[in-house]
Amino acid sequence: MLFVVPNYDLWFTCPQLGLLYIASSARKAGANVELLDFPSSKDPYSKLDLMLSSHDDVAITANVSQAYSATLIAKYVREKHPQKRIIWGGPYPSASAEYAKLIPELADIVVIGEGEKQIAQLVAGQELSQIKGIAYRSGNAFEVNPRADYIDDLDGLEFPAWDLVKIRDYDFPGQSPGYLIQTQRGCPFACINCTTFIHGTRYRTRSVESVLAEIEWLKNSFGAKEIHFWDDNFTLDRDRVKTLCEKIISKNLGLKMTLPNGIRADIDDMEMFKLMRRAGFYYVNLAIESAEQDVIDTLGKKLDLRRVRGTLSNLESAGFRIGLLFMMGMPFDTPDSIRKTVELAESIPGHHAHFFIVTPFPGTKLYEMVLEKGGKVWDYRDGFISFDDDDERFVNPSLSHAELRRLHRSAYRRFYTPSRIAGTIMKMLKEGSFLTDSRFLIKCGINLLTRNQR
Numbered sequence: 001m002l003f004v005v006p007n008y009d010l011w012f013t014c015p016q017l018g019l020l021y022i023a024s025s026a027r028k029a030g031a032n033v034e035l036l037d038f039p040s041s042k043d044p045y046s047k048l049d050l051m052l053s054s055h056d057d058v059a060i061t062a063n064v065s066q067a068y069s070a071t072l073i074a075k076y077v078r079e080k081h082p083q084k085r086i087i088w089g090g091p092y093p094s095a096s097a098e099y100a101k102l103i104p105e106l107a108d109i110v111v112i113g114e115g116e117k118q119i120a121q122l123v124a125g126q127e128l129s130q131i132k133g134i135a136y137r138s139g140n141a142f143e144v145n146p147r148a149d150y151i152d153d154l155d156g157l158e159f160p161a162w163d164l165v166k167i168r169d170y171d172f173p174g175q176s177p178g179y180l181i182q183t184q185r186g187c188p189f190a191c192i193n194c195t196t197f198i199h200g201t202r203y204r205t206r207s208v209e210s211v212l213a214e215i216e217w218l219k220n221s222f223g224a225k226e227i228h229f230w231d232d233n234f235t236l237d238r239d240r241v242k243t244l245c246e247k248i249i250s251k252n253l254g255l256k257m258t259l260p261n262g263i264r265a266d267i268d269d270m271e272m273f274k275l276m277r278r279a280g281f282y283y284v285n286l287a288i289e290s291a292e293q294d295v296i297d298t299l300g301k302k303l304d305l306r307r308v309r310g311t312l313s314n315l316e317s318a319g320f321r322i323g324l325l326f327m328m329g330m331p332f333d334t335p336d337s338i339r340k341t342v343e344l345a346e347s348i349p350g351h352h353a354h355f356f357i358v359t360p361f362p363g364t365k366l367y368e369m370v371l372e373k374g375g376k377v378w379d380y381r382d383g384f385i386s387f388d389d390d391d392e393r394f395v396n397p398s399l400s401h402a403e404l405r406r407l408h409r410s411a412y413r414r415f416y417t418p419s420r421i422a423g424t425i426m427k428m429l430k431e432g433s434f435l436t437d438s439r440f441l442i443k444c445g446i447n448l449l450t451r452n453q454r
């Protein structure tokens, strides 16, 4: 089975953990697996032709930013290798069974949600009508089977197939080689902008022993120097985090660790933060999103903004490098709520800030909300979804894109004051990451200037 990572129009590259989980599950079920990563490959279509000579199945992952490239790849396979079976999976095709029907000519099977079980069943040649959590072509029809249960026994999953990628081919922050790990799936908060339908709202965890075994495996077999935690909500179960950190400390692994996905801004536990620091965590993103409580409430985040400053001050005194995550441009944002967000950001501690202009994704309540208001949203047939800040994501009658963009620019200008930049550089120098991070930023700059629509 050939696993394919389609292109995306971004200025950094990163391995796709979900597909590596799927590949190791397929391998365990008996498949011969290979991976072709379009973003990090030169002349990927020639490679595709070559690699396809030894595979009957092509399994393509797609999130929204890859959907267009995925359709081009599937089209190419259909035309040049019509006998191959094309399997789709990932957040984008999972978003709606309707999507699967939109691409019948480009897909034989669409795996919906977590795909480890289904891929093993497909490798085993199980009858398609009996496999939960897939949609498949049957003559001229596209059948959609009932959804599969979420995977409870996460310890039972194989470790991701890291042997299939060359980690140094990717450009992402932190010390190299850096690897990704996921210690839990699911998040109970179900924010309306999030595609919760992949991992669901039930909080499922791996055992501390299993996580530790994977970390040691990454260090010993792949030379990992840094581990990035890819969890949906890492700090929700504080006792579990503390036990994990104690075990990591007792093993004296000497690894650096980060939490890029963003932790909740109301989970504030100094004992946990101190243990995390001793275990090797040095960078954390804190998901605040907005300074307007009404906006937070409409998002369904269930965050009491009054708690943010306390959490931040504890993270700061524990010695973390802190990134602040904000969103702007929701259909219920106003120039005033965005101005408040900008003011909050500039008034609080933090070394980095990301102000994301919101893009409503298919399958989310936010997407429905925009459609209900008559806004135009991006469709995969429109080409690469653009995450360029200058491009309008959807038509918002109460906030023009020009105004949003002006506020967005002012957010960065006002956050990155000379003293904030000096503080961030000092922090990076102190933790020894200045050179690595500067190299990453320079590479991103070059990628940004030289990237083409692929």
Ligand code: B12
Residues within 6 Å of the ligand: 007, 008, 010, 014, 015, 016, 017, 018, 019, 021, 022, 059, 060, 061, 062, 063, 064, 065, 066, 087, 088, 089, 090, 091, 092, 095, 111, 113, 114, 115, 116, 119, 182, 193, 194, 195, 196, 198, 199, 230, 231, 232, 261, 361, 362, 363, 387
């Ligand atoms: C970590 C992360 C990132 C990382 C790494 C992305 C990467 N390349 O893997 C970074 C920070 C780089 C990133 C960037 C972006 N991300 Co992001 N990211 C995530 C996050 C938090 C976790 C993804 C993950 O690895 N999960 C762990 C693995 C195990 O799960 P998984 O990938 O979903 O895979 C499972 C299933 O989907 C399925 N599956 C996946 N592929 C396949 C393929 C086959 C053949 C099969 C059978 C099954 C299958 O089985 C897997 C195992 O169960 C999710 C949110 C979430 N909780 O899902 C958002 C998410 C994937 N990101 C999203 C988006 C939009 C982006 C960006 C476009 C944001 C931006 N504006 O730049 C970019 C796109 C970058 C890119 N091209 O990949 C959206 C995608 C929405 C959608 N409907 O497609 C999500 C779902 C967040 C959201 N808003 O809801 N992201």
